Amino acid sequence: xxxxxxxxxxxxxxxxxxxxxxxxxxxxxxxxxxxxxxxxxxxxxxxxxxxxxxxxxxxxxxxxxxxxxxxxxxxxxxxxxxxxxxxxxxxxxxxxxxxxxxxxxxxxxxxxxxxxxxxxxxxxxxxxxxxxxxxxxxxxxxxxxxxxxxxxxxxxxxx
Amino acid sequence: xxxxxxxxxxxxxxxxxxxxxxxxxxxxxxxxxxxxxxxxxxxxxxxxxxxxxxxxxxxxxxxxxxxxxxxxxxxxxxxxxxxxxxxxxxxxxx
Numbered sequence: 001x002x003x004x005x006x007x008x009x010x011x012x013x014x015x016x017x018x019x020x021x022x023x024x025x026x027x028x029x030x031x032x033x034x035x036x037x038x039x040x041x042x043x044x045x046x047x048x049x050x051x052x053x054x055x056x057x058x059x060x061x062x063x064x065x066x067x068x069x070x071x072x073x074x075x076x077x078x079x080x081x082x083x084x085x086x087x088x089x090x091x092x093x094x095x096x097x098x099x100x101x102x103x104x105x106x107x108x109x110x111x112x113x114x115x116x117x118x119x120x121x122x123x124x125x126x127x128x129x130x131x132x133x134x135x136x137x138x139x140x141x142x143x144x145x146x147x148x149x150x151x152x153x154x155x156x157x158x159x
Numbered sequence: 160x161x162x163x164x165x166x167x168x169x170x171x172x173x174x175x176x177x178x179x180x181x182x183x184x185x186x187x188x189x190x191x192x193x194x195x196x197x198x199x200x201x202x203x204x205x206x207x208x209x210x211x212x213x214x215x216x217x218x219x220x221x222x223x224x225x226x227x228x229x230x231x232x233x234x235x236x237x238x239x240x241x242x243x244x245x246x247x248x249x250x251x252x253x
């Protein structure tokens with residue numbers, strides 16, 4: 001596991017390089033106000049050749065695995081929607097082409113909204129999207145997350 | 160890691176117990192409270208900006224990772240010292 005961690009820098013880097021992606025997983029939960037801690041950033045990326053190239057070019061200087069096998073990694077990401085975890089200078093990143101329960105980037109986009117992070121913004125799963133994804137995954141840890149997410153959804157609805 | 164390791168049987172049992180409660184369609188806030196979720200903490204977190212929440216989590220994760228790395232280093236050092244001790248020649252009796 002990578003000992004350095006800076007999700008903010010990683011998200012900024014991806015945003016500045018116009019990578020089409022949606023923040024999913026525990027970081028998305030955190031952006032929607034859960035109190036969990038995570039050690040990697042999960043994103044769902046758009047699987048067009050241009051976007052995968054942009055994604056790989058953005059990460060390559062900070063990620064030895066992509067830098068050393070650029071073409072292979074691009075091919076891998078194109079053909080493997082379940083994605084892969086990579087170590088970067090800013091922490092581990094999980095690159096997924098599809099989100100279980102939601103689908104590919106276009107489908108997942110319907111369950112996301114823009115979250116403003118100081119001077120940049122990211123597309124991130126909404127509470128509804130997170131709930132749907134957690135219901136689909138349904139491991140005990142997802143069920144526990146579901147409990148918190150449903151409570152937050154109730155708070156949001158009551159506002 | 161925010162995961163925990165369970166045997167497949169334990170995982171199934173845990174899933175069954177939680178699912179029973181999830182299926183009851185109780186008030187989600189009360190259900191969460193029953194499971195030990197700190198609702199007041201969630202209310203406070205909701206008042207913070209997303210970037211503040213992200214930075215808070217980031218610093219907690221860094222703190223935990225540094226702690227883990229330090230424990231690992233201590234373990235390695237002790238192991239090394241123990242091995243060095245074992246490699247010391249033993250003086251022959253008489």
